[in-house]
Amino acid sequence: MSAADPDEAASDVRSRLARLANAFIKYPARMIVAGYLVVVLIGTALLSLPAATLNDRATFVEALFTATSAACITGLVVVDTGSYWSSFGHAVILGLIQLGGLGIMTVASLLGLLVARRMGLRMQLIAQTETKSLRLGDMRRVVVGVIKMSIIIEVVTATVLTLRYWAVYADSFGEALYWGVFHAVSAFNSAGFALQADSMMEYVGDPLILVPVIVAFTLGAIGFPVIFEVTKHIRQQIRESNANVDQSPRHWTVHTKITVLTHGVLAVVGIFSVTMFEWANPATMGPLSTMEKLLAGSFQGLAPRSVGFNTIETGDMNSATVLITNVLMFIGGGSAGTAGGIKVATFALLGFVILAELRGQPTVHVMGRRIAESVQRQALSVALMSIAAVMTGTVIILSLTDHRLETVLFEVISAFCTVGLSMGITADLPEVAQVILCVLMFAGRIGPIILASALALQERPRRYELPEERPIVG
Template sequence: MRSKDSTLAAEPRRASDRIRDLGNRLFGSTPSRISITLFFLVIVLCSLLLMLPIASKSGHPPALSQASFTATSAVTVTGLTTLTTATQWTFFGQLVILFGVQIGGLGTLTMTSLLSMALGRKLGLKTKLFAQEGLSITSKQGKLGEVGSLLRVVVLTSASIEAAIAGIVMLRLMTLGESLPEALWHGVFYGISSFNNAGFTPHSDGLVPYGNDWWILLPLCAGVWFGSLGFPVILVIRMFGLRVRHWNLNARITVFGSIALVIGGTLLWGLAEWDNDATIGDENPVQRILHSFFASVMTRSGGFNLVDMDQLHPITKLLTDLLMFVGGGSASTAGGVKITTMAVIFIAIIAEARGDQHVIAFHRTIPDTVLRIAISVVMMSATIVVLGTAVLMLISQASLDEILFEVISAYATCGLSVGLSAELPASGLYVLSVLMFIGRLGTITVATGLALRTRSRLYKYPEERPIIG
């Protein structure tokens, strides 16, 4: 028979167990819930750190709306800012921004798994499953027991690319007159910001002074492009090199789609802005091509810019909107609805026009469920963009094309701006912050949720074809 004291001691344990079970149900049942919770907590942490007097050069903390907007932009690797990074934030403040960028780019699931290993703890089965799903690792790329090794490969690969970019940029900045400590910090900043497709710059005037410097622009383009491919594709390339016949379908669609978008974007952007004296019209032909190539790479999620985006021709803004909406590869540091999503829909349209029974790409049949998920992601994303545009139209008196540009840039986590973000009131900044948060996690969560939801029926209704078109 238990004593009264033992019964009283058991009550708190049962209460704590209930609280722990409730937390597991709310936040630990799926990778999507863990991602949303941890991303939100990291944003809150970065916002609080940016509110400290030590983070601002003036010694006075910024408004909560501006601090939370900057933190959200960093963690969602967007790059939209209302405050100039170089003039507003101290070294500590910029370090907080880089911390948010690195966490957001690498992924909270990956980071928590790595911290767990760093503390000497073995990855549990549940953690391995979450990490495997978070990195979109297939059975061909690695077995479940090898997820820890694959996580290390991801981090080492990311760090190597960032270090290479940082080294090149640092050496170039030193030749341009910067001291070693200053050039080293700027190099590290650009390395992390470019690979994670963040678009933050440590210089007050951004990259404009280096608009014709190939030794700075091309490494940044390389960092953004590799980061936009996605870790699953990088792992495939690391395993099989350039032996394309061994690549899986996701890697082929992502790489070839990225190349097509970069080439097509360069041609169209260059043609649209060739004679625009407010952007690239005053440059020589070689520099115009370089600027067009740089813009084509950055509009897909990089966020760096060499020209005033507000001075673009309307047709160029529309092209930029489309490229930002598409974005980069799945499970990458880039945003947008992803290349594979748009590619699957495009391939399905071609198959329907030809009268094919199945959707086929690279001698592989794409399941109908994948097509339905792709259509759902695009339609949900378009709906969010429309709703965000409508809300900002009620808040701001800006024109429709400016609001649409800013909304797509926020939702696609691109970071390019026509200057509207700096003019919005606090309510407008919160709207853009929500769009950035949804854009970073929303499409992943929706795609994962739809892929895991299956309903089996023991019966089938008769088929009937409604009139389409």
């Protein structure tokens, strides 16, 4: 074989990858679906191997459900993560969580960089669909920044958790490191997979475990654009502290302002509601001390918007708490973050649209900016189609089981909004219902992305308008 043959082979591989990438680039929705589907199928195949379990080999549905839940960073399980899967199985789950958190589109953008060494405008637009960057700019810097930010937060969280596990809970440093890394990655990526059968209930009174986890999943849920913008302003403020330059939050973009404000309001509402309704509940927070109640209420009030960890028994919560948790799960976290739901910006925009209508204003103004009608339609479409998906899934599973509406609706919202909280019925559902939840998790992870990108990238102006007529509303 000549010396040029390896170069020719490498060139041929790059050429084929480039043609494949270009074929997908023409169809963003297909690229997203295909990327997640490939990851789920690979994960299912790996988890089906005998080496992935400690005892009996996983069934196809068990492997499929776990792979889908991990890749879609949900956290619902049909088998106990810690006692059922082996170290190899945990590694597969952790890899799926990491890929799901970073986003298949981010990985595709990196592949495009490696193959073509550049990004065309279309590739930038597609990457923007996943990262939700508010401007094109240098997408390479954004993609690399996403990865760096993820690694930094995960490493810091893993370090704190490892030290705490080693000091109190683990028998060795190796075990503490194992648990610390797993839960740090799971927390930041809002996956909710835990190595304990009771999730985080064992640590209900340990702030050195719960607080780092809260910080990690909050940073993951708020969204990469917000983190980038806030940290950018902080760095500029430090560099220009002696200069007369105003870097206050009022100069943030509308997206960051809306996300931070709404995220904060919902956090207060969630913490206050859960703490109040569960304070005296003997099955949840009743037996805890005052400090443990406050810590558990804070954790459980924040978790529904992103992560499937729980510090109290979810199935024993009061109906009022369950309803509030459903609403918080449906709203979710920030755009381009690791949380699911319709996103806080979508929820806030719908609120501003209603407010403008009540005031009789023809346009929607938010924090000194006018919101385009196309954005309003996108928000409404995402919300209504998400409601339709939740209702459809709930009706189907109710027809397949004897469980109550409250528990099925909770499970369906948790699956579609990729949260991962459970009232304890997932493992008991028939396999057909579990497959339905897989579909909901998959659709909940990629559906809003596809819908938003389709509405944003394929908007076509009308060449003519039909005569106007006003139907009766209300």
